[in-house]
Amino acid sequence: xxxxxxxxxxxxxxxxxxxxxxxxxxxxxxxxxxxxxxxxxxxxxxxxxxxxxxxxxxxxxxxxxxxxxxxxxxxxxxxxxxxxxxxxxxxxxxxxxxxxxxxxxxxxxxxxxxxxxxxxxxxxxxxxxxxxxxxxxxxxxxxxxxxxxxxxxxxxxxxxxxxxxxxxxxxxxxxxxxxxxxxxxxxxxxxxxxxxxxxxxxxxxxxxxxxxxxxxxxxxxxxxxxxxxxxxxxxxxxxxxxxxxxxxxxxxxxxxxxxxxxxxxxxxxxxxxxxxxxxxxxxxxxxxxxxxxxxxxxxxxxxxxxxxxxxxxxxxxxxxxxxxxxxxxxxxxxxxxxxxxxxxxxxxxxxxxxxxxxxxxxxxxxxxxxxxxxxxxxxxxxxxxxxxxxxxxxxxxxxxxxxxxxxxxxxxxxxxxxxxxxxxxxxxxxxxxxxxxxxxxxxxxxxxxxxxx
Ligand code: SAM
Numbered sequence: 365x366x367x368x369x370x371x372x373x374x375x376x377x378x379x380x381x382x383x384x385x386x387x388x389x390x391x392x393x394x395x396x397x398x399x400x401x402x403x404x405x406x407x408x409x410x411x412x413x414x415x416x417x418x419x420x421x422x423x424x425x426x427x428x429x430x431x432x433x434x435x436x437x438x439x440x441x442x443x444x445x446x447x448x449x450x451x452x453x454x455x456x457x458x459x460x461x462x463x464x465x466x467x468x469x470x471x472x473x474x475x476x477x478x479x480x481x482x483x484x485x486x487x488x489x490x491x492x493x494x495x496x497x498x499x500x501x502x503x504x505x506x507x508x509x510x511x512x513x514x515x516x517x518x519x520x521x522x523x524x525x526x527x528x529x530x531x532x533x534x535x536x537x538x539x540x541x542x543x544x545x546x547x548x549x550x551x552x553x554x555x556x557x558x559x560x561x562x563x564x565x566x567x568x569x570x571x572x573x574x575x576x577x578x579x580x581x582x583x584x585x586x587x588x589x590x591x592x593x594x595x596x597x598x599x600x601x602x603x604x605x606x607x608x609x610x611x612x613x614x615x616x617x618x619x620x621x622x623x624x625x626x627x628x629x630x631x632x633x634x635x636x637x638x639x640x641x642x643x644x645x646x647x648x649x650x651x652x653x654x655x656x657x658x659x660x661x662x663x664x665x666x667x668x669x670x671x672x673x674x675x676x677x678x679x680x681x682x683x684x685x686x687x688x689x690x691x692x693x694x695x696x697x698x699x700x701x702x703x704x705x706x707x708x709x710x711x712x713x714x715x716x717x718x719x720x721x722x723x724x725x726x727x728x729x730x731x732x733x734x735x736x737x738x739x740x741x742x743x744x745x746x747x748x749x750x751x752x753x754x755x756x757x758x759x760x761x762x763x764x765x766x767x768x769x770x771x772x773x774x775x776x777x778x779x780x781x782x783x784x785x786x787x788x789x790x791x792x793x794x795x796x797x798x799x800x801x802x803x804x805x806x807x808x809x810x811x812x813x814x815x816x817x
Pocket of ligand 1: 412413414415416562563585586587588589590591634635636637638
């Protein structure tokens, strides 16, 4: 006897093991020659989150888990909207270069005849996406103050609205046979931005100097969840894209991709999840460049010193070492922006005479610069900090202290929350994600603070 069961998303199903959208998608995969190895399967059970891929049997390293012909990829060049998007290219330019893909997606997502319907129907709405851009402003401020996410989301939301109103809307109006603003609303556009953020791929460029490739949707590859310690990797060939195992995988294990070397704040901002603290080996914390300047101002004794400091800062700006909203990034082992930080500390702590000579030379001589690079990396690593000159330590100590004060709560109360199972269990999904982000950043900043004491 089969009982009607309520599925997770509220729809009714005769048997919870039958996933109609998933079956349709798999059928479509066969039709478009997307080859799935018989050593893996897709499931919603036993995965890190939502859909994921699992190993049906032991898999050796180098096994092709699936391959996707380029024609199955969804991007402006394969979409039914290809022609008008190409013709209108010049009026669709935007800083993010996402507009053509988003327009293609708006059409394909809402068209009953879309070639990608079985693929896109896996996400009948985007309610599962829980990026901070869908939280209320108050919630972001309350849970994420100091993490940099509220500011990043404000910028995103304002750009999305501007892009929709100034670029997308006029374009849709001039192509009523493909788009209708009644259906293709700002709300849908924003959901698709989040979908592109969390699901799209960017083909790496051969030539690093070129502009990065625009994003595209890669069916099947985007069913894989992420961990930094991943076991599969996407390879690009002229004919197809291949997901290949990068180490042996045991039967029952989940197949994980790595979305990039990403700190928890980036994962939350772009994908709506975090790696539980302290598991993310790529976690980072930012110190605003201006905070280091403010720390240096605090150490000045008179107007002459402040004026000299201002000149030094201007010179660092002219040399492109520091920027207005720039940050120094610290990872678990120390500075990741070592050249910038080292140069900044060095210039700030120059005597008046040293700085005059430095100005006359217009910075460092070329070869001296290269030598400095390797010295810099060592000096501002957590290992090198104890041997730093006291003045640099004091600057970093003040800057770390100022940065720690920007969060709403101190590290101790966050630590108590994570160590107390009862308190932890009470946290909702968003509170838990925010706690992971804050603790990861604070623990790095505290280490910097303690090492420079
Ligand atoms: N699980 C997704 C689904 O059911 O559609 C497929 C992966 S999709 C490319 C990326 C999304 O999966 C993210 O935005 C996040 O919601 C989720 N995700 C991926 N890795 C995760 C992880 N390690 N922990 C929690 N959620 C994860």
